[in-house]
Amino acid sequence: MQDRVLSMLGLAEKAGKIVSGGFSTEEAVRKRQAKLVILAGDAQKNTVKSFEDKCKYSRIPLRYYSTKEILGHAVGREDRSCMAVTDNGFAAVIMKLLDSGNEERGCNVENQNQ
DSSP states (O other): HHHHHHHHHHHHTTOOEEEEHHHHHHHHHHHHOSSSSEOOOOOHHHHHHHHHHHHHHTTTEEEEEEHHHHHHHHHTOEEEEEEEOOOOOHHHHHHHHHHHHHHHHHOOOOOOOO
């Protein structure tokens, strides 16, 4: 499952449908361009809290996945603790992959940091 999620993130990046980094992701959420926000499992607590609040308020889906290093590598960048998918199609496929994988492992997809 991990390879498929990372592959989809890479494809979305190549298509220009990913924004990454705190400022860009926050702006995409604020402008409601984000269709899905992904946070690394090892993101800072203040980053997690900030995006949880912003996404809840804006009703944007939020998922936790992997590590900063792996997320950054998937989109051809340095470590990334957060990113937003700005396309409905990519967001739907990535959420489906993440949710089905977490259900199989019995994980809570809403907050894996606790």
